Amino acid sequence: MRKISSGFLAVCFALVVFMQPFVSEAQVIDKEITLAASDDEQLGITMEPKISQEDAIAIALEFAKEYIAVELNDEYEMDIYLEDYSWRSTSDLFYSIYFSKYDDSYSKDISFEIDAMSGEVVSFDQWEYDYNSNFNYIPKLSYDEAKVISNAFLKKIQPVYAKGVMLEEDDNYGAYPSETYSFQYVRVHNDIPFDTNYINIDVDAITGKIDYYSIGWHEDVQFVEVSNMISNEEAYKILADSCTVELNYVEQSNPDTYETEAIVAVYEPRFNKYMINAEGGNEFEYVTSYIVDDDEVVTDLSSEDKERLKDISIDIPQPANVTYTDEEVNNVALIYKDLMGITDMKIDGTWLYDYDEEKLWSVELQGESNPYNYSYSSMDIEAETGKLTYYSHNGEDKEYMLSQSGTEEKMSWEEAYKEAVAMIATLYPNEFKEIITKQTYYDNSYYYDEYGMEDVFYYFSFSRGVNGIEYYNNSIDIEIGAYSGDVNSIYYTWSKLEFPKFENLISEKEAIDAYLNHYESHLSYVMEDYESADKKAIPVYTLEVEDVYSYPAAVDAKTGEVLDYWGNSVTNDKIYVNFEGHPSEKELTIMQQYGFIDYEGVSLQDDMTVTEFIKILVNILGYSSYYVEDDDALKFTNVTKEDDAYDHLMGAIYYGLVENEAIEWDFDKVLNREEMAMYMVKMLGYNDLAELSSIYKASFSDAEDISKDLMGYVAIGEGLGILKGEDGKFYPKKNVTYEEAAVALYNLLSGN
Structure with a gap:
């Protein structure tokens, strides 16, 4: 069997260790703090902050204590930066403060952005992880429960602004998974939203803690009143x-x-x-105040140049069979290596991989260290055609050093253009006939204050022309070093599908x-x-x-x-069911959010089949259509690769949920409660223990009705709290409805 990842929820299947807000009895930080210089500061910040760094730190400490019940003490490392964020809506000068603590089993990070002129905390973010806990990624809170927490935090932290905002409700919150619930409160004036003034709050969907807060607000804005507004x-x-x-x-x-x-x-x-x-x-x-440069440089090939370039392609040897072998692709890579002028580099490794239904060879090349830093290149080659689909060469350091050396003259954009089209004509003779060769030059050099950053590469994107239009999704992109003339990168995106007329x-x-x-x-x-x-x-x-x-x-x-x-x-688009007001609203909605259960076209009281339940479990564990090698075929006598359930049954075999036997699979068999217990306990990996059925005893009054070979599964499910009875009975032979399956699986995944 092929070894694969079991998916992002594979860690969710043991009991949850709840993580409580950290509150320490230790003393608040009183050691001397050094202000670290950020990149922006090194470039020169001209404004003077009204808030000192010591005051900014004190503000952060007080915020953490009052609003998130965390006392930032000497256990935390701290960094503080004075930064210039010109895109900010309220001020241009901020302190960024980072607190972190970690050991072999636990890590926690808390960050703040504090306005250096007013002292306001304009953003806060926290993240923590306990590596020893079986931390779940399926919500314990519903959207509405999280909204109550968010609204309360808003009123506490911004009691005045809270009266002048509206929550942008998300009608589709049941349509997608999330580890946090995000709430955006938009400022309103005369019932009209002012979208660029906002307060954002994130609530952890599992713990209910506030994970993120930010505010963008103009204090001195003047709202223009309009008397004759159009409808x-x-x-x-x-x-x-x-x-x-x-x-x-x-x-x-x-x-x-x-x-x-x-x-x-x-x-x-x-x-x-x-x-x-x-x-x-x-x-x-x-x-x-942006200044638009109207001076464009445009160039194109003449018809004579296009004809001439059609004859400069290179011959790539074709594979002996359908795809290139490792030895054959090495020979192809050597041709491309010489063409790119990296003759001193050697092939360091090759491997074959699948991408978008195509097989590609990835080739890595390395050279010895040189005056321009470590030498490294990589390329991807189509396994059937030998076409170069990707090339990258780490030439940035070389170009910058050449630009500073004074020994090399910078080539013109027009010269680089000629190099680019010649390379494309050489590598892709058929595609060259279709590309739009007209190019416009944009100077990507930029300035930060008085510091200039020269653009040392020329970038060209040649789009595909199809039926009289320029199709931007298909292109050949190439980057040329402005001093060396080397090809620094090539990206080939070209569909093999038919374009309709x-x-x-x-x-x-x-x-x-x-x-x-x-x-x-x-x-x-x-x-x-x-x-x-x-x-x-x-x-x-x-x-x-x-x-x-x-x-x-x-x-x-x-x-x-x-x-x-x-x-x-x-x-x-998929229809998402709104369960508002349903007794199991949270469980049903969250199982829908994560795509585990599709309620479209079914009633919650419909019986669930074993096949459908198996599909859900495989999706939870991590669905893939490549569980086993082709020679490990499914043995069920009535199941073919054309059946919708084929891949999921292969997954069920891979995960040990069912045995791969030469018998008929009953697609229509309805799931009962004791069978649901068996499959869920198998999903947890406790099936070996459950098979020791004679050592288990269930507390349900109808325990004698439980099949003897399934008693261990029911007992483990009851002990873990993922299976519940009714009036003291389990009803092992009762059919399972969609609603019951959703609630049981939610309890399993959330640790409830």
């Missing part, structure tokens, strides 16, 4: 009328495997107006109407000019998606279906 309907029409579409292609991915299965012709939306003033409906534009398409108007059907107008305040001393918030309208879980990105140009970013229909 939502008027705003929607203005924004909708500005929508146009362009033909393009998207890759359609399998939602389960994420592998690309098809190329779809689509209409992609473009908006001429993304935001309009609530007064009058004119387009809103932010005031900015733009024929029999729906109209552009039909596409726009279908797309906009998922949007509604949204009124909010935005800051007109963040850099102005006169901070004004202006009411504006934008379009927002009604259902944020299924985000529309394009429209199928042939069918009119609205598609998400993965090319799948947003109307066919």
